[in-house]
Amino acid sequence: MRFVESKALWMLGGCGMVRWSWFIAVFMAAVVILPVGCRKKKKHTGGGGGGSQGTGVTYYVSTVGDDTNTGLSPSEAFRTIAHALSVAQDGDTIIVADGTYYEHDLDFQGKKIHLKSANGPTNCIIDCQQQGRAFHFHSGETADSILEGFTIQNGKVSNDGGAILCENNSSPTISNCTFSGNNAVCGGAICCYQSSLTIQNCAFSSNSARNGAGGAVSCGFLSNGTITNCTFSGNSADDYGGAIECWDNSSLTITNCTFSGNSANDWGGAIFCDTSTLTAINCVFSGNSVDAGGAILCMESSLTMTNCTFTNNSGNYCGGAIHCEDSSSATLNNCILWGNSAGSGGDEIYIYDSGSSCTLNHCCVDNKGYGGYTGNITENNCIHQDPLFVNPASGDLHLQSNSPCIDAGNNSYVPSGVTEDLDGNPRIVNGTVDIGAYEKQ
Template identity: 55%
Template sequence: GGTGWGDAFATIGKALSVAGDYDFVFVADATYNETDLNFNGSKIYLKGVDHNNAGQQPIIDCQSSGRAFYFHSGETEDSVVDNFTIKNGSANYGGAIHCSHSSSPTVTNCTFSSNSANHYGGAIYCESSNPTITHCTFSSNSASSGGVIYCTDSSLSITDCAFIRNSANLEGGAIYCNSSSPTVTNCTFSNNSADYNGGAVHCDSSSPTITNCAFCGNGASYSGGAIYCKSSSSLSLNNCILWGNTAIGGGNEIYIYDSGSSCTLNYCCVDNTGYGGSGTIDDSNNCIHDDPQFVDAANGDYHLKDTSPCIDAGDNSLVPSGVDKDLDGKERIVDGNNDGTATVDIGAYEHQP
C-alpha cells in the first residue's frame, strides 16, 4: 500500500511508519484526527496537497486530545512538515509540535489555530532544538507562557510568519525565549496579549535578532506591550515597526526590566514614548518616531501607505543573507520612493511603487 492514491494509507501515522530517508509522503486534503505523529529521526518530506478540492489544506484536528507532532530523535531540516492546518492540539508542552533532543525539523506553509498548552508553547515547544519555521500563520493559540512558541536553549529561525490574537496567561503572548537566540524575520505580531509581561515577545536570558517585523496592537496587563526583556537579555531590532502596543504597567512598546539587559534598535520606526524599565534602550541608529501610516491597521493590514515615512528608510545591510522577498513574497529591496536607489523599507512589507 501507499504507492498512490488508489492504495493510499488511511492515516498519516501509518505512512510515516513505513517511510524512510528522503521519501515524500503526500497527504490529501481531508481531516485527520491524529496525535503524536513521529518521524523517528527519518528525513521525510510530509506534504499536504489539494487532491480532493483545489486550494484546500489537509487538516490535522487533534480534538484537544494531544499534540500533532513529536520530534525527539534528532530530526534535521530534511524532516519537513509542509502545507497543513493544525488545530485543537493540547498538551502540557507544545500544543501542536514538540521539539527536543536536538531535533530541528522544517515547518512551512502551515496554519496553526486554537492549539493550547497547559504550561509552555501553545503551538510549538522547543528544547535544545533549532527548527526552521517559515510561511506560517498562528492565530488563537494559548499557553501559560509562550502563547505560540516557547524556546529554551534553542536557536530557531522564524521567517515570513503572522502571529495574530494569541495569548499567554503569564508571559509572552506569542513567543517566550529562555536562554535562546532565535532569529525572526519578515513577521507581523498583531493583537497578541499576555496577562503579565510581554504582549508579543518575552525574553529571559536571551538574545533574539528581530528584523523587518511589525508589532502592532499587542498588549500586556503589566509591562512590555510588545516586548519585555529581563535577566541579562540582549535584544536586537532591525528595520522594525513598533507602534500602537499597550501595557498597563509601563513600556507600551518595549520594557527592559533590569540594568543587565538591553535593547538596540537600528533603523526602526518606534513610538519612543513607550519605553520602560531599568535597562538600556538604544534607538540612536537612524530610528524614526513618526506614525508608520499603515494602510488599515484596524483591520490587520500592515502594508505601508504611499506617504509612509518607513518607505526606503531601512538599512539593506541588516537584511539577513538569503532573504530577498517580503512577507507577501514580493521583492524585499526595491526603490519605493523613486529616488534611484533601492533601499529596504522598515516593516514586514515592502512598498511596491
C-alpha cells in the first residue's frame, strides 16, 4: 500500500515550506519571504534551583510582588516574569518564587539570562490560558539563554510552537521543565526553525499538534537539536510524529529518553523523520501507535539507534516498530525489537522501497517480523530469542538475570562518552555491553 502520492512540500498560507532544493532555486531568482509555519501535509491516502547563576545581578519575581519594586530581593520582588525579562541584562539571573503565573509571549530579547524557578516545575507554573505561547526566542539567543524549572501549560497558537517557538538562529537551553496540555499546528509544545535547541531533563505529556506534526516537538528547516533525559508520554499529532517531528535537512540527537503512549494518525507514532538525520542512544519506545511506523517512520533520512528498546508499538498498516521508505537507511546497534505489531506486515521492521535499507548489528529481534523488501535488511551477529524483560505488562523492561541480551552486545558501537544506561547505572558491566536500553547490574 502506497502512502504518498506526491513528495512536494508547498508554501501555503502560514503553514508551508518547500523542498530545500526548490527553495535554493527560487531564492537565487528572487527574495523569498518565509512565513512562520510547518510544511504543508504531504498527501496521504528535579528542582529549578539547580543551575548555576550568572555573574551579574539577581532579580526576583513573586505572585505577591509589584513591578514598581526594585526586584533585587524577595521582599522587593517584581510581579511579572515579563517585566523581569525586560529589566535583566546579559549575565543576570531571574529567580521566580512558587506560584502560578498567567503570562504568555515572553521574550528574552536575545539576552543571556538565566530564568529559573526557586523550587522546580511542580511548584512554579506558567499558565498561558490558551492565549498564546509562553516564550518566543527569535533574536539569536544562545545556549546561555537558559529556561529552567517551570511547568508550562495551556499554550495555544494558530501556527507553530504551542509553548515555545525558536527561530532566526536562536538556540536557548531548556532544562528541567514540564510541558503539558499545549497545542499548535506543528510542535505542540516546542517548534524550532533554523536554530540549535538544547532540551534536557524535561517531561512532555498530553501536548498535541492539530492538523500538523510533532505533538511535542518539531525540529525543522536546517535545525539541530539535542534532547537528553526526557520523557514523552501521551502526546499526539493529527498527521505525523506523535511526539517528535524532524524535517527538512535537520539533525536531532536523542539520549536517555522514553517514549510511551504517543500517537499519530498517519506516520511515526513517536517520531517522524523526513529528509533529516536522527540519532538515538539509550532510549525506550513502548506503546506508541500509528498507521505506519508505530515507533519511528523515516523518509529520505538516516537513522542510527544504539542500545534502544522497542516493544509493544503498533502500526495499523506496516512497520510496528520502524518503517523506512524513500531511500532511507537505518542502522540499529545493540537494540531490542520484540513484541511490536503491524496489521499489514513488518511487525518489527518494514522496508517500503528498494532504495531503503536497515542494518542490525548485535540486536535481539524477532526476525519473523520483517516486511516489505526484506532482502534489504541485513543482520550481523543478532539473536532471535525472547529478551526476557522483567515485567513487560507493567512496563518494566529491565532484563531478567537469564536474559540472552546480557553481555551480548558489541562495545565498539557504544558512542564515546556514553558511560551510563537509561537508569544512570554503569553502561558496561562484566566487560561486554548488554543489548537494549538497560544494563543488567
